Amino acid sequence: MMDLLSIKGTTSSAHGVLFAVVAVVCYVLYRAALPHPIHGIPHNTKSVRRVLGDMPEMLRWKNELGNAFGYFPWLTQETTSPIVQVFLRPLGRPWVIVVDPRESHDIMTRRYAEFDRSNFFGETMKAMGPKFHAHFPTGREWTVHRRLIGDTMSAGFLHIVAGRQMWKVMQIVVDLWQEKARLAGDSSFNAAEDIKRAALDIIWSATFGSETGTIKAQYDLLGAVEQLDIPADTGAAVEFPVSADPQACTSIITVMNSIRIPLNSLFPQFHHWFALKFYPRLVAAGRHRDEMIISALKAAEQKFSTQKLEDVVESTAGLTSAADLVIAKEIKMAQKEGRAPLVDSQVIRDELFGFVLGGYETTSTNVCWGMKFLIKHQDVQDKLRAELRYGFQRASQAGESPTIEDITSTSIPYLDAVIAEVMRCSIGAVAAIRVATVDTQILGYAIPKGTDIFLMNNGPGKLMEPIEVQESRRSNSSQEAKDRTGAWDPSDIASFRPERWLAKDEGDSDKFDPLAGPAHPFGAGPRGCFGRKWALLEMRIIFVLTFWNFELLPTPETLSSWRIGEQNQAEQTYLRLRCLKNTYRR
Numbered sequence: 331m332m333d334l335l336s337i338k339g340t341t342s343s344a345h346g347v348l349f350a351v352v353a354v355v356c357y358v359l360y361r362a363a364l365p366h367p368i369h370g371i372p373h374n375t376k377s378v379r380r381v382l383g384d385m386p387e388m389l390r391w392k393n394e395l396g397n398a399f400g401y402f403p404w405l406t407q408e409t410t411s412p413i414v415q416v417f418l419r420p421l422g423r424p425w426v427i428v429v430d431p432r433e434s435h436d437i438m439t440r441r442y443a444e445f446d447r448s449n450f451f452g453e454t455m456k457a458m459g460p461k462f463h464a465h466f467p468t469g470r471e472w473t474v475h476r477r478l479i480g481d482t483m484s485a486g487f488l489h490i491v492a493g494r495q496m497w498k499v500m501q502i503v504v505d506l507w508q509e510k511a512r513l514a515g516d517s518s519f520n521a522a523e524d525i526k527r528a529a530l531d532i533i534w535s536a537t538f539g540s541e542t543g544t545i546k547a548q549y550d551l552l553g554a555v556e557q558l559d560i561p562a563d564t565g566a567a568v569e570f571p572v573s574a575d576p577q578a579c580t581s582i583i584t585v586m587n588s589i590r591i592p593l594n595s596l597f598p599q600f601h602h603w604f605a606l607k608f609y610p611r612l613v614a615a616g617r618h619r620d621e622m623i624i625s626a627l628k629a630a631e632q633k634f635s636t637q638k639l640e641d642v643v644e645s646t647a648g649l650t651s652a653a654d655l656v657i658a659k660e661i662k663m664a665q666k667e668g669r670a671p672l673v674d675s676q677v678i679r680d681e682l683f684g685f686v687l688g689g690y691e692t693t694s695t696n697v698c699w700g701m702k703f704l705i706k707h708q709d710v711q712d713k714l715r716a717e718l719r720y721g722f723q724r725a726s727q728a729g730e731s732p733t734i735e736d737i738t739s740t741s742i743p744y745l746d747a748v749i750a751e752v753m754r755c756s757i758g759a760v761a762a763i764r765v766a767t768v769d770t771q772i773l774g775y776a777i778p779k780g781t782d783i784f785l786m787n788n789g790p791g792k793l794m795e796p797i798e799v800q801e802s803r804r805s806n807s808s809q810e811a812k813d814r815t816g817a818w819d820p821s822d823i824a825s826f827r828p829e830r831w832l833a834k835d836e837g838d839s840d841k842f843d844p845l846a847g848p849a850h851p852f853g854a855g856p857r858g859c860f861g862r863k864w865a866l867l868e869m870r871i872i873f874v875l876t877f878w879n880f881e882l883l884p885t886p887e888t889l890s891s892w893r894i895g896e897q898n899q900a901e902q903t904y905l906r907l908r909c910l911k912n913t914y915r916r
Contacts, residue, residue, distance in 0.1 A: 362421070413428050430773065433772065433808055453598045454593055457605075478677070479860075517566075520902075524548075531579075552570060591605050623679050627673050657671075700752035701903060760788055766781045818847040
């Protein structure tokens with residue numbers, strides 16, 4: 331009996347010791363999982379006591395306001411600090427948030443030896459294009475890839491080749507919207523999908539020389555419709571019959587939309603790679619995308635295979651796309667080096683698809699917000715249209731839309747100002763993200779090597795009243811460049827006002843001043859957006875042809891929400907169009 335009691339006592343003691351050990355281990359793991367702040371940098375004091383850090387606050391901002399990233403500038407205002415840190419990855423490093431425009435510009439343009447492109451976007455997009463240069467750290471491989479496609483950003487190629495493809499697609503959008511205006515009458519319709527499909531078709535055609543056909547299919551369908559039932563409720567939108575998207579369109583969009591997988595995963599890069607390799611729908615879409623790209627590359631090879639190294643031809647002769655340009659360049663380089671051309675290499679495929687990766691959603695997001703801004707600000711829309719009519723006098727007198735030659739050769743400062751202000755206010759790109767490559771400092775705070783730095787586009791100094799910074803806390807290079815860029819007037823910094831970008835030249839005429847104040851929609855410096863010129867031309871063509879051909883009338887309040895949706899897109903983009911006669915009288 332005593333032995334049994336002794337065994338029970340020993341067992342209980344063992345259980346007690348085991349429980350204590352487990353409790354200690356759990357406590358140690360819990361403490362290890364808690365955020366570990368970088369010394370001195372302000373933060374949300376509640377977040378350091380939660381394993382999930384700032385995630386609950388981010389989710390609250392997303393659910394209540396639609397914009398999770400609005401939390402970052404709010405935190406800087408709450409702490410009255412131009413630099414804060416947030417904790418969004420359990421067991422991971424804090425992210426450092428910088429909202430001071432001068433310091434952000436300095437980091438991107440002058441301190442690139444200390445701050446390189448972050449791997450943040452690599453984790454979310456690399457699986458779709460592993461050889462796309464935007465994922466690479468700055469170095470020899472990145473430089474080689476940039477040179478491969480560098481000529482696609484030349485003025486000659488953009489104006490003569492890519493611009494023509496963009497213009498052609500946008501003209502089909504104009505035709506489609508004229509059909510929708512005919513059928514809708516004075517009612518509104520949802521234009522968000524039209525704009526997204528147009529952005530896709532524009533980028534794809536300029537890159538590979540063929541259209542996905544999605545806009546044309548919708549236009550053909552509506553052209554056969556005589557009339558629709560218009561809702562009696564003026565606050566309701568017209569519903570149009572919708573054509574089935576061609577396979578080319580659905581395949582590309584399916585692959586592109588897979589980016590939501592890494593954005594919502596604890597293991598983003600692996601999860602995305604696994605999905606693209608093994609999810610049947612994504613596998614089929616990826617296979618068809620690859621077939622279309624290879625077909626375009628083979629066609630380009632056939633077109634330029636007879637061209638000799640010694641041939642002297644115009645730099646854009648025979649080109650209809652970026653694929654043509656890259657393949658023609660590869661063929662000449664192969665002839666020079668005495669080797670066979672590598673026309674369908676992974677590098678070429680990924681670099682070309684990178685145009686779609688980098689421009690599809692950001693362009694459509696900016697255009698949607700731009701439409702909303704000019705619907706709300708009818709005075710800006712009227713002034714823009716008047717400037718277009720005056721600037722494109724040949725097209726006005728001929729009663730036709732401006733050609734791509736008109737658009738690329740005519741300076742219209744107010745058009746540039748409107749586009750710049752749309753991009754400043756729509757923040758299609760919330761932040762430029764860099765990583766500290768060495769132990770360094772920002773605004774007097776120590777930044778450990780490997781820390782991701784978010785240089786915000788939606789915070790104080792850009793869209794909100796700036797937070798004062800002592801000059802002594804700035805880097806030496808920032809202090810030396812103090813007066814190189816203007817600053818926005820705090821009294822109207824949150825307002826949509828294109829005139830802020832205009833200055834007077836010697837003849838007292840308006841000129842566009844890109845340095846009027848801080849804005850970094852494309853980042854800046856060596857790791858700024860490679861496709862900046864491409865995106866600006868695309869925006870220019872879309873805005874010219876839209877506001878030349880249509881008056882965008884105010885939409886009902888129920889269809890005019892300014893709530894921000896997923897990936898900074900507008901939740902509602904409704905248009906009420908009035909078709910215009912393209913004549914000008916001064």
